[in-house]
Amino acid sequence: MPNEIKGLNEECGLFGIWGADNAAQLTYDGLHSLQHRGQEGAGIVSNENGQFHRQRGLGLLAEVFADPQKIATLPGTAAIGHVRYATAGNHGIKNIQPMFFDHPGEGQFALAHNGNLTNATQLRRDLTKKGVQFQATSDSELLGELIQTSSQTNFIDQLKASLNQLRGGFAYLLMTPQMMVAALDPNGFRPLVVGKLANGAMIVCSETCALDQVGATFVRDVEPGEIIIVTDKGMQIDHFTTDTHLSICSMEYIYFARPDSVIRGISVHEARKRMGAAIAKEAPVKADVVIGVPNSSLSAAIGYAQASGIHYDMGMIKNQYVARTFIEPTQAKRVRGVSMKLSVVKSVVAGKDIVLVDDSIVRGTTSSYIVRLLKRAGAKSVHVRIASPVLKFPCYYGIDIQTTKELIGANHSVPEICQLIGADSLAYLSVNGLVESIGALNDQPNHGLCTAYFDGQYPTPLYDYQAGFDADVARLGLYEGAN
Known part of the structure; x- marks a missing residue:
């Protein structure tokens, strides 16, 4: 018999919001309902008129943000957040998300990831040959580096080209000064949903229980191969591929998701x-x-x-x-x-x-x-x-x-x-x-x-x-x- 008492390791949890005065606080509240998906670390990045602010740390969300002043250091009307359990990469602060990247056209952008890439080793080799120096050991960083080294001319096209190089399970939340973007792998292994607050603020998160937590209304599931783009003008639905085959992880229903969540219409x-x-x-x-x-x-x-x-x-x-x-x-x-x-x-x-x-x-x-x-x-x-x-x-x-x-x-x-x-x-x-x-x-x-x-x-x-x-x-x- 195995000699180790250890259960199934959860996925990560994602929460992002665009267009709310108290974006960081709502992100904290939403992540709190997703704590079951990751207990190793947590982080939030806020967007204040294009200026990014970040707080992150090891431990439970309440431990990372035990000092209430930390939320006060995250001003702005948009934010993305992440609770982590490591499925790839070492356990350490460098791998705690959201991660930061520089973009020649958009300026800084932030990225948070749930899932595991099955071709991460080859991608890392290819990027290393191009001179990329990685800031962390997690496969989550790969998408950001692919975007930075893409030959396409604008951020969305760079994102699409980069997503088409990834294999495996991935749900992403990205934020630039001008937009929040969600993307789901062609099989839709992990749940990702869109919601809306009464004031019009748009939310993307891992489970519907997080929408309930902040008083948001469910709008739709993110479909396999989709890109959801949220700006001040509203929400746009795009695709990086139409070669899709829904294969959502059955363990989400068995174990991972909270019982009060609804995944693709099923309680x-x-x-x-x-x-x-x-x-x-x-x-x-x-x-x-x-x-x-x-x-x-x-x-x-x-x-x-x-x-x-x-x-x-x-x-x-x-x-x-x-x-x-x-x-x-x-x-x-x-x-x-x-x-x-x-x-x-x-x-x-x-x-x-x-x-x-x-x-x-x-x-x-x-x-x-x-x-x-x-x-x-x-x-x-x-x-x-x-x-x-x-x-x-x-x-x-x-x-x-x-x-x-x-x-x-x-x-x-x-x-x-x-x-x-x-x-x-x-x-x-x-x-x-x-x-x-x-x-x-x-x-x-x-x-x-x-x-x-x-x-x-x-x-x-x-x-x-x-x-x-x-x-x-x-x-x-x-x-x-x-x-």
């Missing part, structure tokens, strides 16, 4: 409830009570209980003031973090046969700890039901799992995993059950979803990662012709 909470109901039908079991692992699994647990007719109760409590354990830098701190953040309501579980619903099993050690915790509290039996399929394959589009060595599902059968985590039974949702639970986003074969983590069917070539993927498949014999 995350309701989708998770349907996942729980589906695994209840696929793998029924007799039990006294259904409990969920807080917090991302609670919706699925409710769905399981409703479909099975088994009583749902709050069997576990999460300490909201303990950071997610994958952020911790050492194994000892991660183990201590898990023990501090979860506790059992003994009156709910003692003497009961328990259905424990979780959203996923990555490495297995957290699940093992929870099962032991429940049994120490007096549970007669613990039947684990996972409201997603077996996680067997890495993600190369923004989730920080890029080798099968990390995945218990890639290295053990379901019965073996059941034994390793100490459960009395274990079942996972099928891929078909997952797709049906989320709902078809289009009529294409993948229904608009990326399920590569479960079935190895990647919607794009893997470029930098292809050799490693082939080696993993050969080593484990997981899947023939998976790409």
